[in-house]
Amino acid sequence: MVYKIFPTAFLVVFSLFSAHSFFDESHNIKRIEVVKKLESDSEANIELVYNNLNTNNFAMPKLEGFAEALKGFYLLKEKGLVTKNILTLIDFSLSSNSKRLWVIDLATNTILYNSLVAHGRNTGDEFATSFSNSAQSFKSSLGFYATGEIYNGKHGKSLKLDGLEKGINSNARNRAVVIHGANYVSNSFIQNNKRLGRSLGCPAIPMELTNEIIQTIKDKSCLFVYYPSKAYKVASKLVM
Known part of the structure; x- marks a missing residue:
């Protein structure tokens, strides 16, 4: 799943693959790889949000939660x-x-x-x-x-x-x-x-x-x- 924190992610997917590519097995495999990469990026960006929290001198929550x-x-x-x-x-x-x-x-x-x-x-x-x-x-x-x-x-x-x-x-x-x-x-x-x-x-x-x-x-x-x-x-x- 690609989370909404990355609205550009959807544009990346559709710009990388034309409509006919969805009917090509090799392109389908590449598309899946790209989507997985975007999901991985979303996790990285959650960490970016977390690491850049303005704490106001409060303690930080745990990252997992x-x-x-x-x-x-x-x-x-x-x-x-x-x-x-x-x-x-x-x-x-x-x-x-x-x-x-x-x-x-x-x-x-x-x-x-x-x-x-x-x-x-x-x-x-x-x-x-x-x-x-x-x-x-x-x-x-x-x-x-x-x-x-x-x-x-x-x-x-x-x-x-x-x-x-x-x-x-x-x-x-x-x-x-x-x-x-x-x-x-x-x-x-x-x-x-x-x-x-x-x-x-x-x-x-x-x-x-x-x-x-x-x-x-x-x-x-x-x-x-x-x-x-x-x-x-x-x-x-x-x-x-």
Whole structure:
């Protein structure tokens, strides 16, 4: 697949091969080789984007999670399922005691926020290990989401999420999996309990950042919850 981050890639393919070449076996082989080269180039350019992130003195996300997030973002943007050039990445392979949420402005290639974020109480203790799309599982769900509308709920200002991957996170809205602030998402909680607090499945964030982050990512921006899960990669149509 040639990702949209390289719109010129399509022009290269069609300029290299005339219409009749598609019916020639040798030309077909060469075309496949060129497409593979373009795919390889796309991976190199993802690394280029990654290596040129303006960190704003924040920590960098891991490349593997960032690469999967960026590929999915462009596919979803092309389909109109997300519309903003804002990408939120949550890396649940990291300890909950570390800042494992990043909000990135892809228009300026700048990290806007790097924050603590909670996982569901049945997803794990300090580390996330188990995920679910089921109601009452009290687990986090992996994959790609589109952010929705702001509302005021029992946790104050909150942001609804729409899971975009059937069977993986598609029940998010019905499960009331939302972004909200929580007092248990704080360094003081970690100091007292040796780990971050846990939610009922929501990606809860620090109270002091709730308004800023929600205002930045609301209304159809892309959120990706990453974990190096083979089962997720097999089920997902947005990563490979």
